[in-house]
Every structure is written in structure tokens, then in C-alpha cells.
Amino acid sequence: MSKIYNLKREVEKPPRLTGGHRLCAGCGAGVVVSGVLRALNQEDRAVVVNATSCLEVSTFMYPSTASSSRAEGGQLIQRSAPEAFRSAWPRPASLAPEAQFTFCSAIYIASASANNAE
Amino acid sequence: MIKQLSGNEVVAYALKQLNPDVMGAFPITPSTEIPEYFAQYVADGQVNTEFVTVESEHSSMSVCIAAQAAGARTVCATSSCGLALMYELLYVAASCRLPITLVCVNRALSGPININNDHSDSMGARDSGWIQIYAENNQEAYDNVIMAMPIGETPWVRLPVMTCMDGFITSHAVENMQLLDSDVVKRFVGEYKPENYLLKKENPLAVGPYDISAYYMEHKVLQAEAMKAAKARILEVAAEFGRISGRSYGLLEEYRMEDAELALVLIGSTAGTAKAAVDRLREKGVKAGLVKIRVFRPFPGQELAKALAGTRAVAVMDKSEGFSANGGPLFSETCSALYDCKERPYLINIVYGLGGRDVTTGDIEKLFGRLANIAETGDIGSVYTHMGQRSREEIA
Numbered sequence: 001m002s003k004i005y006n007l008k009r010e011v012e013k014p015p016r017l018t019g020g021h022r023l024c025a026g027c028g029a030g031v032v033v034s035g036v037l038r039a040l041n042q043e044d045r046a047v048v049v050n051a052t053s054c055l056e057v058s059t060f061m062y063p064s065t066a067s068s069s070r071a072e073g074g075q076l077i078q079r080s081a082p083e084a085f086r087s088a089w090p091r092p093a094s095l096a097p098e099a100q101f102t103f104c105s106a107i108y109i110a111s112a113s114a115n116n117a118e
Numbered sequence: 119m120i121k122q123l124s125g126n127e128v129v130a131y132a133l134k135q136l137n138p139d140v141m142g143a144f145p146i147t148p149s150t151e152i153p154e155y156f157a158q159y160v161a162d163g164q165v166n167t168e169f170v171t172v173e174s175e176h177s178s179m180s181v182c183i184a185a186q187a188a189g190a191r192t193v194c195a196t197s198s199c200g201l202a203l204m205y206e207l208l209y210v211a212a213s214c215r216l217p218i219t220l221v222c223v224n225r226a227l228s229g230p231i232n233i234n235n236d237h238s239d240s241m242g243a244r245d246s247g248w249i250q251i252y253a254e255n256n257q258e259a260y261d262n263v264i265m266a267m268p269i270g271e272t273p274w275v276r277l278p279v280m281t282c283m284d285g286f287i288t289s290h291a292v293e294n295m296q297l298l299d300s301d302v303v304k305r306f307v308g309e310y311k312p313e314n315y316l317l318k319k320e321n322p323l324a325v326g327p328y329d330i331s332a333y334y335m336e337h338k339v340l341q342a343e344a345m346k347a348a349k350a351r352i353l354e355v356a357a358e359f360g361r362i363s364g365r366s367y368g369l370l371e372e373y374r375m376e377d378a379e380l381a382l383v384l385i386g387s388t389a390g391t392a393k394a395a396v397d398r399l400r401e402k403g404v405k406a407g408l409v410k411i412r413v414f415r416p417f418p419g420q421e422l423a424k425a426l427a428g429t430r431a432v433a434v435m436d437k438s439e440g441f442s443a444n445g446g447p448l449f450s451e452t453c454s455a456l457y458d459c460k461e462r463p464y465l466i467n468i469v470y471g472l473g474g475r476d477v478t479t480g481d482i483e484k485l486f487g488r489l490a491n492i493a494e495t496g497d498i499g500s501v502y503t504h505m506g507q508r509s510r511e512e513i514a
Contacts, residue, residue: 045319045322047188047316047317049184056328057328060324060327060328061327061328061329061330062327062328062329062330062333063327063333065324065327067324
């Protein structure tokens, strides 16, 4: 049985699109993507796919990404950029080891038990 | 096991033996039969492959990229305009360091539209960062596909591999094939175990980021280093393959080059024709030889220079027209490879066989005649010419 959408409850979830991305102040894309990603439950893992665009280049700039794969105990788990690259190219020292990052930027949520179904 | 199979059939059979996780499939002449035969294997439950039919080659390569990034082993086959439609994605696959296997059945690229063989399709993709291995015949087409994954998937290479064969000449001609046992192939190729992949849940991953100028160049250097390192790996895999098959491969093949004074450099099925011509000339006492380039990317420059050392006149035969007004792509590579040699042979470029224009042993012998004349007189004439086309008068 699906829940009625409740904005107040949704915004209490930790964001999957973290701050610090390069979208322009006031850009609607970030708000929309945050809203879409909140359709995920906290324990869900997601594959986020984004076509090349302003949204992509602004939220997913090597070696970091604003998209996080999952939220765990209220704490965001993020991973650094392409492993294929990273294994051969070291992570910049400015990134704290726990601040790891994940995949592309947003819009299409390809996996995980996304909906608020109960 | 010996069987009579066409090039497409045997490549499909090799793919069945490799049992990839995903195939992105879109038909285009002359490669259509590969996904077609493979679809039968899928329907008959002989493979575990997710066979994804798509609406374009742009999508079939996208399927391969996404699936390979997710941790799957993926394959694809295409030709000509299909490869051209993948163009953008070829670069994405290579720069994401995804060791996809693509079988390119070489066909002329439009326009004018033409379905027959030349190398203009894969030569257009020569700088996309893919390893390119060309087959002379059906047997090599089969063997190259089986060697592709162990080459590309090696952690210090990690590049996509394009195995090429000549459309119709190889893809549709039936030859006696020596096939390996499926168990042997399975053991040779092994499991695909990428260290990191998208669906590894304990280590989620980001693929294909926007790479600003602060990092882009470093990543390109890594790609270039990988391509250089691929040479050694290709030879290593060839040696391992030799142990299971009894067939040996190098980066290039030297045919009667030991004491050759006149030589050809070429790629693909024309090598068979040229070998016959070389044999006939040898019987007449002409010191003719042939170098067949098997691996075009990475280009075996030093090996080619070594093979041509001691020759007096060489014709580089390009089966694609680069429109550089300065010769075809193989000619450029050969010139660069020879530049540092102390004693360089006279070098000419022949563009031939475009759009399936036939080349015969007679044509090759005539070309050797021209080389003999150049070696004797030192007069090259035109460095870059075409072969096999009719004159205006002949057409009228």
C-alpha cells in the first residue's frame, strides 16, 4: 500500500544530492534532482544515470560527485570517482578518506526498491 | 575439431564459447550474421548471455559500456556506418577503461553507400583508444576473438579490443576451421573479475565524470601508457594461445622477409593474395617479401622498422583512403616507423581495394615490378597513387 506523498517527511531524509556542487545559485535542476532522489528509502542503493548536460558537469566533476549511493544511519556514504582511473591515479590529498563518492549525477534511478511502498 | 564455417559463423561460435554476460546487438551488413547466429545460441539456451536488441549502434555500444561498467563481460559486432554511429561511444568506452570486445567486419564507409570491403570504417576509429587486431582469414578471425578478452581485461591494459576481419571476403567465405574445445577456451579466457565495478555494493563507483583540465591530461596519459603496455600483453596472450592451439601470432607477420629486397606492407585478407604472388615471384628469383600488420593499435613501429631493414623498395598498401592528400593511414605509420632508420628503403603508397574493388595476384606482381624499377633507378615517381581504378577513357 503506497503512502501519500508528504513533503515534510520527504525533506527530513538526508539528501542524496549533496551541497557543494557547481550548479548556479537558484538553479531548479538541483532541487528537482534532490526531490527525485528522495524517492529512495534510506537503505536503498541506487544507480544514478545522467546524460551529458549542464546538470551532469555541474554535479559530477572529477574527482568528486554530488550524488551519493546511499545514506546509512543518517550519514552519507559517498565514494570517489572512477575506480578505473583511481586505481592508477591517486585521490587528491584534499579529500578526506571518509569523504568518498559515487556515480554520475541524477535523474534516472535504475535500481533499488525505490518507491515508498510498504 | 575441423569444421567448414564462414567468418561470421566462426566468430559467433567463438562468442558462444566465450559465453559473455551481455551482447548489444544491432544488425548491419556484413556483420549481421554474427548477432543472428548468436541469437540462436541464446534462444537454444546454449549461452547465459543477456542479448539486448537495440534501435541503433549508438545504443548497442551504450549497452556494452553500461553493462561492462556494471561488472559484466560484454561483446558487440558491427560494420561500416554502424561503427561510425558508435564513434562517440568508442571514445567513452576506451576512456572509461572498459575492456569491451567488438568485432568489426570491415566494410566501406558511406558515401557513396557501398556494402563491400575496405578498411575505411575501422581506420576512422583508429585513434579512439581501442586496440585493433586484424585477421587475414577465418581462422585468424576466430583466434583473435578468443584472444581479445585476456588482452583487454589485463589490469595494466584495461582497454577495449576491436577485432577486425574483411567483410564478405572473410565474413562470408567458408573455410576449413580448426576449432578449440569449449572447455579449453573457457579455461584460457577465465572469469572476468574486475577489481571495481558499478554494482559492487561494498564499493560503489562513479563512472564517466566530467573531467576538467586539472585532470583530463593525466587520464589521457594513462590511456596512452596503457596502449603502449598493451604490446607486451598482446604477445604474452599470443604465446599462451600458441600453447593451446599450436598457432603462433605476433604483432605483425613477416612472409619470406629473411632476404627480401622488395616488400609490401598491408593489412587483412589481401595478405593471402600477396603471399601467392610473392611465392610466384620467388620462383622467378625475385627477392620479394610481405609484412602483414596484424595489430594496428598499438602500432608495431619498431617491429616494422626491423622487418623492413635491409629492403630496398617497399610499397605500403592502404585499403582505405584517408584524404590527407599525403597517403593513407598505414603509409603514415610506416613512414614514421622508418624515420629513425639509418638505411631506409624507398617507400611508396598504394591505395587499393576501396569499396570491394578486387585485387589479384597479377596486380600484386605488377606492383613488385614497379618496386624493382624503383630499386634499380632510384626514381620513385609518384609517392602516393591508387591501384585498380579505371581511367576516364575506360569508363567512357
